[in-house]
Amino acid sequence: MGLFSKKPPCPICGGKISWLLPAKIEGEYICNACYNKMDMESDKAINLTMQEFKEYLMFYDQNQLLKDQFVISEQIDFGVWDTKIIFDYLNKLFCMSKNLDKTVFEGSQLKSFTIKEDNVPLFEGSAEGIRRYISTVPERAMTMAPQISQFMMNRQMARTLDRLDDGKANGSTTMQYFDIPEPFQAFNVELYFDHPYWTVIKCDMDGPRFNNTHPDVNDYLRSYQRSMEEIEKLVTALKTVAFPSATEQFVSPGTAATGTVHTPMTPSADAIEEIKKYKTLMEDGIISQQEFDAKKRQLLGI
Numbered sequence: 550m551g552l553f554s555k556k557p558p559c560p561i562c563g564g565k566i567s568w569l570l571p572a573k574i575e576g577e578y579i580c581n582a583c584y585n586k587m588d589m590e591s592d593k594a595i596n597l598t599m600q601e602f603k604e605y606l607m608f609y610d611q612n613q614l615l616k617d618q619f620v621i622s623e624q625i626d627f628g629v630w631d632t633k634i635i636f637d638y639l640n641k642l643f644c645m646s647k648n649l650d651k652t653v654f655e656g657s658q659l660k661s662f663t664i665k666e667d668n669v670p671l672f673e674g675s676a677e678g679i680r681r682y683i684s685t686v687p688e689r690a691m692t693m694a695p696q697i698s699q700f701m702m703n704r705q706m707a708r709t710l711d712r713l714d715d716g717k718a719n720g721s722t723t724m725q726y727f728d729i730p731e732p733f734q735a736f737n738v739e740l741y742f743d744h745p746y747w748t749v750i751k752c753d754m755d756g757p758r759f760n761n762t763h764p765d766v767n768d769y770l771r772s773y774q775r776s777m778e779e780i781e782k783l784v785t786a787l788k789t790v791a792f793p794s795a796t797e798q799f800v801s802p803g804t805a806a807t808g809t810v811h812t813p814m815t816p817s818a819d820a821i822e823e824i825k826k827y828k829t830l831m832e833d834g835i836i837s838q839q840e841f842d843a844k845k846r847q848l849l850g851i
């Protein structure tokens with residue numbers, strides 16, 4: 550008994566069972582080579598029977614064929630966690646790992662997807678269409694400008710006082726960090742499947758951050774724009790493999806829950822002012838012509 554007792558061979562492949570913490574299915578040890586093939590939702594994996602695992606391995610072998618034919622057309626990078634999604638436009642496939650060591654999905658297995666900014670909808674896609682919600686993030690970032698200049702002034706003041714203090718404080722009190730939270734923290738990507746082993750895959754992509762010693766609204770907006778380009782690339786890629794004939798539709802933020810297009814209204818003086826503001830944003834390259842047009846239509850109620 551104990552460590553040196555001989556374990557029976559893997560019931561799946563007859564291979565050797567690892568002596569260190571081998572995986573078990575229905576109380577039977579299985580080898581690492583078999584276990585490492587498992588790529589499915591955790592609650593499905595936990596209750597798996599040996600029979601179900603054998604069926605899964607047949608699915609796994611079939612999936613291997615998709616891996617063999619996979620040609621990468623597009624790769625989307627999720628930053629911090631180094632998650633990547635790779636797409637094969639020709640065969641309409643995608644995989645959540647650039648090494649093709651995870652399940653390869655067929656575009657037709659994607660039922661829908663949503664992309665949110667801290668749970669506020671930004672994109673919703675399905676065969677019925679791609680909905681694009683107008684983000685309030687740039688607007689909210691701009692309203693932070695007074696707080697930011699206040700911070701920079703305080704910081705400057707503290708440095709000056711410190712200098713007058715003749716180094717007694719030894720510089721330790723001067724370091725102030727900007728700690729007001731950004732308009733949002735993360736893009737939440739959710740993919741919903743019609744698939745035997747996957748119902749949903751969720752992953753977050755960090756939103757831009759303020760520089761904590763030299764915060765700047767324009768820097769923030771520029772990195773937000775870069776993130777949005779990556780998000781738009783993802784939407785286009787998902788649409789290409791899963792919903793090629795879906796049309797794109799803009800939805801204004803107030804109608805998020807129902808998704809119905811806003812009702813027309815009479816343009817007010819405020820609306821004209823707002824449009825001017827967005828026009829400047831477009832001219833500065835912070836928003837696209839398309840986004841400007843959408844915002845203008847929304848504000849004019851046309």
Ligand SMILES: [Zn+2]
Binds near residue numbers: 560561583
């Ligand atoms: Zn095995």
